Amino acid sequence: MTGLPVRPDLRGATPYGAPQLDVAVRLNTNENSHPLPAELVAAIAAAVGTAAAGLNRYPDREAVALRTDLAGYLGHGLRVEQLWAANGSNEVIQQLLQAFGGPGRSALGFTPTYSMHPIISAGTGTAFVDGRREADFALTAAHAADQIRRHKPDVLFLCSPNNPTGTALGLDVIAAAYDATAGMVIVDEAYAEFARSGTPSALTLLPGRPRLVVTRTMSKAFGMAGLRLGYLAGDPAVVDAVRLVRLPYHLSTLTQVSARVALTHAPALLETVAAVKAQRDRIVVALPAYGLTPVPSDANFVLFGGMDDSTRMWHELLERGVLIRDVGLPGWLRVTVGTEPETSAFLSAVSELRPPTR
Numbered sequence: 144m145t146g147l148p149v150r151p152d153l154r155g156a157t158p159y160g161a162p163q164l165d166v167a168v169r170l171n172t173n174e175n176s177h178p179l180p181a182e183l184v185a186a187i188a189a190a191v192g193t194a195a196a197g198l199n200r201y202p203d204r205e206a207v208a209l210r211t212d213l214a215g216y217l218g219h220g221l222r223v224e225q226l227w228a229a230n231g232s233n234e235v236i237q238q239l240l241q242a243f244g245g246p247g248r249s250a251l252g253f254t255p256t257y258s259m260h261p262i263i264s265a266g267t268g269t270a271f272v273d274g275r276r277e278a279d280f281a282l283t284a285a286h287a288a289d290q291i292r293r294h295k296p297d298v299l300f301l302c303s304p305n306n307p308t309g310t311a312l313g314l315d316v317i318a319a320a321y322d323a324t325a326g327m328v329i330v331d332e333a334y335a336e337f338a339r340s341g342t343p344s345a346l347t348l349l350p351g352r353p354r355l356v357v358t359r360t361m362s363k364a365f366g367m368a369g370l371r372l373g374y375l376a377g378d379p380a381v382v383d384a385v386r387l388v389r390l391p392y393h394l395s396t397l398t399q400v401s402a403r404v405a406l407t408h409a410p411a412l413l414e415t416v417a418a419v420k421a422q423r424d425r426i427v428v429a430l431p432a433y434g435l436t437p438v439p440s441d442a443n444f445v446l447f448g449g450m451d452d453s454t455r456m457w458h459e460l461l462e463r464g465v466l467i468r469d470v471g472l473p474g475w476l477r478v479t480v481g482t483e484p485e486t487s488a489f490l491s492a493v494s495e496l497r498p499p500t501r
């Protein structure tokens with residue numbers, strides 16, 4: 144690229160992405176390891192077949208039918224005007240930053256958090272400010288509000304459950320953060336369906352908070368990372384703002400059709416969530432016996448520390464055919480929760496590396 148007149152802020156940067164390695168046990172990108180139900184696969188194939196005949200036409204630019212279905216899935220009395228969908232929640236977040244961030248504006252997030260928030264901020268020319276968490280990765284209402292008042296961001300990112308730490312935020316934190324800013328508040332709930340019971344969604348806070356936006360995705364709990372379908376719920380005015388920056392026909396006919404079919408199979412798809420949560424809790428319970436310290440998780444992954452050299456442990460697990468994620472936090476690693484056999488493979492590799500201490 145050296146000969147090209149690339150934007151100065153992009154020079155020397157590398158493209159984001161975890162290694163896509165051909166390994167037996169892949170637990171590094173928080174996908175759902177469970178295969179899609181066969182009847183859903185057949186239903187998508189049939190619907191795509193029918194829709195293919197209409198591919199000479201552009202898709203419904205407003206994706207009204209899909210947004211209506213998404214509103215029905217979320218509940219909480221949400222209406223189609225409050226829903227918006229795009230190619231993954233990453234694109235939804237990009238559209239939000241295009242509308243509410245941009246040059247001369249700033250976004251605040253609480254590190255460690257989802258690494259795409261700063262990257263999408265950079266791509267849209269939005270300055271990203273690294274906020275702080277407590278030593279145990281928690282975030283209190285007072286600490287969050289204090290940092291928000293100090294930095295006055297135009298866009299605030301709250302990730303709940305937080306990637307890579309795994310824990311959900313209390314609604315008190317989200318409400319206090321909202322009250323502390325005049326900017327937009329984006330609650331990234333990519334993992335909401337995996338939260339431990341009794342963990343309320345920020346969707347319950349939407350009424351009366353027009354600057355609050357909740358983003359969701361079909362990539363994780365729905366097990367459809369390959370579909371590329373993310374969405375938001377918020378005030379109808381937020382949707383109108385996003386429409387000013389979205390590309391026309393951004394969401395293909397095939398994506399819209401496939402997502403609608405998947406939503407009709409939501410109960411069957413979400414059955415895997417309970418299985419994943421059981422394996423997650425199994426990992427959280429098992430790791431301390433190997434001298435490792437897991438962070439409480441509301442997600443389909445577990446962050447754990449306690450090793451001297453996390454990079455070495457990552458390599459040693461890979462040598463045993465288990466790929467997990469080095470999230471760039473020295474002393475910590477993140478493992479995605481897969482199927483029962485994958486969890487067993489991970490735990491048995493861990494036990495080879497670290498014989499049980501009790």
Ligand SMILES: *Cc1c(COP(=O)(O)O)cnc(C)c1O
Binds near residue numbers: 231371
């Ligand atoms: C995986 C993930 C997403 C999902 O992105 P998609 O573009 O919908 O696949 C969003 N936010 C967080 C925090 C994630 O971990």
